[in-house]
Amino acid sequence: MPLWRFTGIYGIAARGGRNHTWNLIRSLAASVSNLPWLMAGDFNEIMWRKDKSGGNERALAAMLIFRKAMIDADLSDVGSKNTIKGLNDEQGTWQVTPEEIHRLLLSYFQQIFTAESVERDAINTVMEATPVKVTTDMCSDLMKPYTSDEIRHALFQMHPSKSPGPDGFEQDEEEIYKLARQTGNLYVRVVCAMMK
DSSP states (O other): OOOOEEEEEEOOSSGGGHHHHHHHHHHHHHTOOSSOEEEEEEOSSOSSGGGOOSSSOOOHHHHHHHHHHHHHTTOOOOOOOOOOOOEEOTTSOEEOSHHHHHHHHHHHHHHHTSOSOOOHHHHHHHHHHSOOOSOHHHHHHHTSOOOHHHHHHHHHHSOTTOOOOTTTGGGGHHHHHHHHHHHTHHHHHHHHHHHO
């Protein structure tokens, strides 16, 4: 099996600290042998303006500094499609059908996140040592049904290019956002009725 190197990265989010991330990448690149190198994660910066959707436009200078760091490290942007084209099954056979890939992923994650045995005493010891952050009163407040004002506030806080989740809204969130802005209370009443 050929050897290669993988580095997962989470770049410093504060703009003033991003040079630390770029210098770290340069340092890692300098220490690399001749092994192929894959780096993936969240750099907290984009290479190109087309990589960003919504919000304020990114500063060109910041993108140029990021691109320079990638060039200095001899790294190439391969995009972010997140496409799995196939997986080896339990027998080592390459599987490419969506159904088989789904089965393999489901099986893998069920296996790694399922405990074979649970030590109740150890769990109880940890739970007793863990300070309570959510009081009973806080919990009862959190369990109350959403009010129309809370729903309205959440709806109008969303950016038109952001999807609120797998509840059907993501199909055309820009149109829903425009409708909410145009119809105001009517739209909020409909959404409130759906959520209650």
